[in-house]
Amino acid sequence: MKNWSRNVEWNPSEIIYPSSEEEIQDVVLKAIQYNKKIRVIGSGHSFTPLCSTNEILISLDKYQGKVAINKEKNLATIKAGTKLSLLGELLFKEGLAMENLGDINVQSIAGAISTGTHGTGLGLKSISNQVVALKFVNGKGEIIECSETKNVELFKAAQVSLGCLGILTEITIQCVPAYKLSLQNKKEKLNDVLISLDQRNSQNRNFEFYWIPYTNTAWTKTSNIVEDSEPDKINFFNYWTEYVLENYVFKVFCEFAKLFPSQNKTVANITAASISNVKKTYYSHKVYATQRLVKFHEMEYNIPSEAYKDAFKDIQKIVNSKKFNIHFPIENRWVKGDDVYMSPAYGRDSAYIACHVYNKKEYKAYFAALEEVFKAYNGRPHWGKMNTFITQDVINMYPKFDVFLQKRKEHDPENIFVNPYIKTLFGI
Numbered sequence: 001m002k003n004w005s006r007n008v009e010w011n012p013s014e015i016i017y018p019s020s021e022e023e024i025q026d027v028v029l030k031a032i033q034y035n036k037k038i039r040v041i042g043s044g045h046s047f048t049p050l051c052s053t054n055e056i057l058i059s060l061d062k063y064q065g066k067v068a069i070n071k072e073k074n075l076a077t078i079k080a081g082t083k084l085s086l087l088g089e090l091l092f093k094e095g096l097a098m099e100n101l102g103d104i105n106v107q108s109i110a111g112a113i114s115t116g117t118h119g120t121g122l123g124l125k126s127i128s129n130q131v132v133a134l135k136f137v138n139g140k141g142e143i144i145e146c147s148e149t150k151n152v153e154l155f156k157a158a159q160v161s162l163g164c165l166g167i168l169t170e171i172t173i174q175c176v177p178a179y180k181l182s183l184q185n186k187k188e189k190l191n192d193v194l195i196s197l198d199q200r201n202s203q204n205r206n207f208e209f210y211w212i213p214y215t216n217t218a219w220t221k222t223s224n225i226v227e228d229s230e231p232d233k234i235n236f237f238n239y240w241t242e243y244v245l246e247n248y249v250f251k252v253f254c255e256f257a258k259l260f261p262s263q264n265k266t267v268a269n270i271t272a273a274s275i276s277n278v279k280k281t282y283y284s285h286k287v288y289a290t291q292r293l294v295k296f297h298e299m300e301y302n303i304p305s306e307a308y309k310d311a312f313k314d315i316q317k318i319v320n321s322k323k324f325n326i327h328f329p330i331e332n333r334w335v336k337g338d339d340v341y342m343s344p345a346y347g348r349d350s351a352y353i354a355c356h357v358y359n360k361k362e363y364k365a366y367f368a369a370l371e372e373v374f375k376a377y378n379g380r381p382h383w384g385k386m387n388t389f390i391t392q393d394v395i396n397m398y399p400k401f402d403v404f405l406q407k408r409k410e411h412d413p414e415n416i417f418v419n420p421y422i423k424t425l426f427g428i
Contacts, residue, residue: 012057042111046384080110088285105289115384120333133172139412210329217272300354301374302344308351341400391427
């Protein structure tokens, strides 16, 4: 079995597809009885070995859909295996929406929150912070509930848990009424973007940009809520730009750069030249997500927002040194700080810098150089993206790590949900 980018491979002894909470609980109880380990997989979009196991692998693909909707309070209780794409449609039919989302919607809601997945917007927190209550089967086979008002300390540990406390079954989300976003994608000069960053982040709901390596070109993505505009119809130009150019044409560029490493700068320049301005207005769940068909490896780190400009300069130096066989754009996003124990944004407003390498290329030396920079600025990795964090790094960077470990031990005393990666990362 392989993850999406094909950098992690493992062979579970069995794969189980439960379709109810009772079936999930039954699997855990049998695992306890026969001293077996369990890991859960969503869509395989983690680049780390979070899901790998040679024992029991549980997929929640057959455990999707809504459990309950409270329109008065804008609350939706969802089965944990529900994919974000399906969730968007389910909520929209109820006149609701997620407050914010990332740029990929193929993950399960459980996988997204368990790894600290986020969108962008300096006034908006990560997806985990839209969750107000959780239900899970712990390592003793018990069904546990926690929320913002019940078992609060456990809830703060469970909001980003890396699958270490148990198997999430139900997730209650604080939604908002459905809304439309006006999205503007623009080709701009990098220098202009960097000079005006503070203004762009403060004046727009969602802002991010991609830097095209070796160039002074940035591709900016800005979106804001609009009340009166009618949703646009999908037109050929937008389809061509967002689907064909960003996937099939870019794939050809990636293959060319792999065969001819000396042409990375040329490929980057062609990429920069091919960027088109796109504007569209649509309901939010159709705006956030972008289809990604070109497979890549990814490293993404969270740094304090005030350190961003210095860190980005250091990243530019590494890329422009041309020591590395890369051409993929570098993504830059912003997130409001939170109080979730294992959230990379814990206690600080944050910037995220995400770096990618085509999955058929060597990436280790490039990521090692980048990680030195991220760590120098008190970086914390996105838990689903490549990193070399060890236990001491986690201790140094997460003030509530000891509380998280205590809750983990309480709910998984036999280490049912611990695989070799988790064991090494958390010093279990």
